[in-house]
Amino acid sequence: MAMSLKKIGAIAVGGAMVATALASGVAAEVTVIGEVTKDLFVKDGQPNCYVVVGANAPSTMDVVSAADIAAKIGSLCYKEGTAETGSADLNVHVSADASKVWFNTSQYDNFTYIVTPDDGDYPLDNGIKYANDLYYANQTTNNRITKTLSTLMKIDDVDPKNIYTVNDDDGIEIGFFALKNESNEIGVDLVGYASVVTDDGKMDTNNTYLAPGVLIPFLGQQYMFVKADADNDDLIIGKMVYNGVLGEGETYDLGNGYQAKIKAVLEATTSGSPAKVDVQILKDGQVVAEKFDIANTTNPLVLTYGPVAAIVTNAYKNVAATTGYADVYLVNDVKRLHLGDKYEGNFKIYAVVQDPTTDQIDIVKDTDITDSGVSIKGEGKVDGKVICGIALVDDTDPTNDDNKLSAKGDEFDAVDDYFKLKVDDTQGGDDYKIYVCSDVTKDAAVDVGQTVSVLNADITLKDIKAETVTPVSLTAPIAKLDTEVSLDTADKNLVLVGGPVANKLTKELVDEGKLVLNNSSPATIAVIPGAANGHDVVVVAGGNREETRAAALELLKML
Structure with a gap:
């Protein structure tokens, strides 16, 4: 398809198109x-021509052109x-209302409205225990109620690989x-808001605690628990980007210049003892963190x-003990809470902790994490109880x-703004119809083939239908x-810059009668088919150096 000249007032004259270009501040006509x-x-995607300038061109202006x-x-x-391959940035929007209930302030001094993803599956019959205060947990069922808010997230199995338990414990x-x-x-x-690992809403002794690799919802998105950091009193979570096996020497790209690498796996010298693994994190190709230790489910x-x-x-070796492998979770977007x-x-x-003698949600204000007495390295305790939520x-x-x-x-x-309490109606000055609702949008980034869980929706990016443009490096x-x-002998098309005085190839074409060009010629762009060993020639020239420059500027606009 021909390149169009985006010029006002362009006219066709005798098979040539006349346009205007600005050269040295003076408007010049260009004949095409x-x-x-x-x-x-x-x-x-590759150059299909040579740009040729006269070796003895009298004007440096031709060289610049x-x-x-x-x-x-x-x-x-x-x-x-x-x-x-690629990724997509998505916006996920959901909204929902929980059931509306009446709260009579004359009849009850206190009232607790609790919402879960499903009040049938997660009834929380014993209410909420907070800061060792049983006040809200001990209310009668008349002034404590649990309702369903469907936008709250749930994970049906927080340990799908059964690393720590075969129970399909939930995260809610x-x-x-x-x-x-x-x-x-x-x-x-x-x-309050809580994200808890639970067995159908009951905090019993079969519960899965927050151990490294356990999934947990957090404000509408699926995260992975990394560990409880007893040295800094942090609960560390992040987004899982890889779940699988890496061999010795293998790396995985975590994005933003970060990589994880399994440097080595060493079998234990004592039979039955766990293998050790050397793990590295690299930034821009340089090792920035490394750890060498045993690795197993405890x-x-x-x-x-x-x-x-x-x-x-x-971590383990193959049967021949020649190659080591490691079962790994890799995480980015890490948050330290x-x-x-x-x-x-x-x-x-x-x-949130588990008290083995109760089945209540127990939120503790103690901020001191300890790891003494935990059954799995990376778990933590607060107030002497194992952490099972945030x-x-x-x-x-x-x-x-x-606040009224x-x-x-x-x-x-x-x-x-994840959810809110609203007054729907009032009656008699002391009776209020209230409900909890949610209207929220979350951003999610997902790679091709990856599945992310956002606001109770599992989103898989199957493929990307898009056109790509890849720059090509010039090799000559x-x-x-x-x-x-x-x-x-030309093996490509030629773009000749300069008239017959400045460029000897242009002179040859003029002498052969294939082009009319002299000292009075206007700025000219001329296409001469097959003139260079069967290849086409484009002459960019004029009667003087200013006209040649004007022709070159016009060609730049056309390309």
Whole structure:
């Protein structure tokens, strides 16, 4: 297809097209003879021509023009194709309302509204235990209620590879509002969010704790628990990007210049003892973190550095003992949740623990993590109990007017606006119809073939249908002198810069009568088919150096 001249007032004259170009601040007419097409210059992503300038050109302006044209041709050297790999950034939006209930402030001084992904599967009959205060847990069922909020996330099996347990324990999100009667208005006393590993809503002795590699929902997205850091009182989570086997010497790209590598696997000298594995994290090809230790299901090796982490749950040699392998989880987008710190607004980070003698959600305000007495390396204890979840809690002041609800449409947001409590209706000045609702959007990045869990939706990017443009490196110069190229032996098209005085190849074409060009000629771009050993010639010239420059500038616009 011909390249179009985007010029106002271009007119056809005797088979030539006349356009205007600006040279040295003066408007000049440019005569275009023949059809100027891209494949004269570039074909299949590679240069299809040489740009030829006179070795004895009297004007450096010709040399500059030739250089400009060569650079432009270089910029057109790319290959188009179809994307087979890549990633997509998605926005996932959901909304839902939990059931509406009446809270009579004259009848009850306190009321707790709890939401779970399914109140039938996760009834939480014993309520919420918070900071060793059983106040909200001991309310009668008349002033404590659990309802379904379907946007809250659940993971049906937090340990799908059965590394730690064969039980299909769940990971669920829980929301709750503890309310008080404040002069017949609703005072918000406590707002909480918890992500908990649970056996159908009961915190019993069959429960799976938070151990390295266990999946956990967190504010609508699936994360992997990396470890409880007793030295820094952090709960570390991240996004799983790889789950599989790596052999000795193998690396995996974690993005942003990070890689994980299994450097070596060494079998134990004592029969029955676990193998040791040497794991490295690299940044831009340089080792930035390394750990060498045993790795099995009771002693998973965990290595973290900045935004990435590696978890090794087993290491072993092949039958011939010639090659080592490691079962690994690789994680990016690592978050360190420091107990007692504010996560957002007034919401503080706490641990959820299991008390083996109860089946209650127990959120503790103690911020000291210990690893003494845990059964799996990487687990943690707070207040003497093993951690099984993460909580974000806002201890509000129910007497503050900003924390009171009294009219239809009043609402109170939970952490990250993930859900909220709203007043739907009022009656008699002390009876309020209330409900919890959610209207939330989450961003998700997913690679081809990868599945991510966001807001209870499993999203798999099957493929990408997109066109790609890949730059092509030039392996040889495309600019030549007129002493280096011949019309008789040319193996590509030629772009001749300069008139018959400046370029001897242009002179040959003029002498052969294939082109009319003299000192009075205007700026000219002329396509002469087959004039160079069967290849086409494009002459960029004029009656003087200014006209030649004007022709070159016009060609740059056409390409």
